[in-house]
Amino acid sequence: MPPPPEAVSGPAGTAPAALPTTERGRRMRARLLAAAREVFERDGFLEARVTDISAAAGVAHGSFYTYFGSKTAVFRALVAETMDDLYASMGTRHEPGPPDGSPEEVAVHRIDRANRRFVAMYRQNTALMALFEQVTTFDPEVRALRQAARERNVGRVRHSIEQLQRDGLVAADLDAEYSAHALVAMVNGLVHYWLVLDGEFEQERLVAALTRLWAQALGLPVRT
Amino acid sequence: MPPPPEAVSGPAGTAPAALPTTERGRRMRARLLAAAREVFERDGFLEARVTDISAAAGVAHGSFYTYFGSKTAVFRALVAETMDDLYASMGTRHEPGPPDGSPEEVAVHRIDRANRRFVAMYRQNTALMALFEQVTTFDPEVRALRQAARERNVGRVRHSIEQLQRDGLVAADLDAEYSAHALVAMVNGLVHYWLVLDGEFEQERLVAALTRLWAQALGLPVRT
């Protein structure tokens, strides 16, 4: 009996592939994950072979299946891991003190910093982000992971907008929730589009455009 | 010799698959193309099988290969065909006369119409557009097709902006070329993001947001 025909819904999966209990096992899993990232970035999701991954990790083909049930499974693990890293690195960080200026200018400056960080991150992980986009289109689980990440992001932005409203810098009647959604969608969409279609945008100019759009949308003064 | 190892770069291609010369042949090709669209929309690119396509068209498996060299080949044909249809339908069309109002208001109204048409079209072909996005990420030829389509689009927008500048409605020192790129990227990106991530945007609201962003970017008065 080759693959036990148990009705598990996993599209290409096999055994559950439990997490390792040993130190050695954990190292092995990590190596496989790193190798998977490498192979995926080089070959894309479709072209990547499980064989290539185990080969890149320098281990036997079979070992792969000790830790991951299928190619899709490693990919999901990779997405989860990367998303965590990503948000850790994007969390509130103490930037070199904001420039002197009116509260509005400081706010715009902060927005600019955030956009710059986002674009830079996207650029550094272009291959992987493109892969995420790709797999999102056909794997519901990956889509869910990204959706969750996006929700967290929207929440943070909404929070910032509400803060600005409390400070009297943004009109109180602005729908913070909806605006946050729109702004996040805009940034993600723009950067994704730029990325996938190899647009002509130069990084600095893209950041400037984003910041301007945000400022305009929120009614903050734009520095020309 | 199974697949003749000729060094044609086609990733999964076979014979050239010439165009039909007979009326019958043309009908057959059209049927296959329609069936392909159907199957792709239902199953996605990866899950779609050449067998399913020929079955859906009600013809023998072998007939498929008379007209298309591979799954990728039909898909490309489908993209080309759809893009043509799409631009034909988006071309300048005589809308019900614009509302009375200042020239600025008329301009904004026209922008709103264009955005509305674009969103509606996207919505009607959601499945197919998502597929285009997906395949774009790994098929250079499809990417090229879309890039060309995007260039045409940017050209049209740039033309409109320049017209507005000539009419004195938009600042003359605005970089029309760059703005056109940015605006097109914004619309495509936003709509794509909304589509793929199943955002909460309601169609009317999305159109309104897009129009507002355009107007703000161009310095036109926004109707609140």
Place this chain on the structure above:
DNA sequence: GTTGACATTGACGTCGGTGTCAACTTAGCT
């Protein structure tokens, strides 16, 4: 140093989709 649970190995069977091809059908022409 023996034990046994955990980890690793890689040759192998299976599976399903792909593309081929030789035989057959259709339809336009003389």
Place this chain on the structure above:
DNA sequence: AGCTAAGTTGACACCGACGTCAATGTCAAC
């Protein structure tokens, strides 16, 4: 009716990726 080129058919060989598993290795604990 007979001929021929174009179109159609579907059984089949092939391929290559996948996931399995019996054998073997590792190492901490006793």
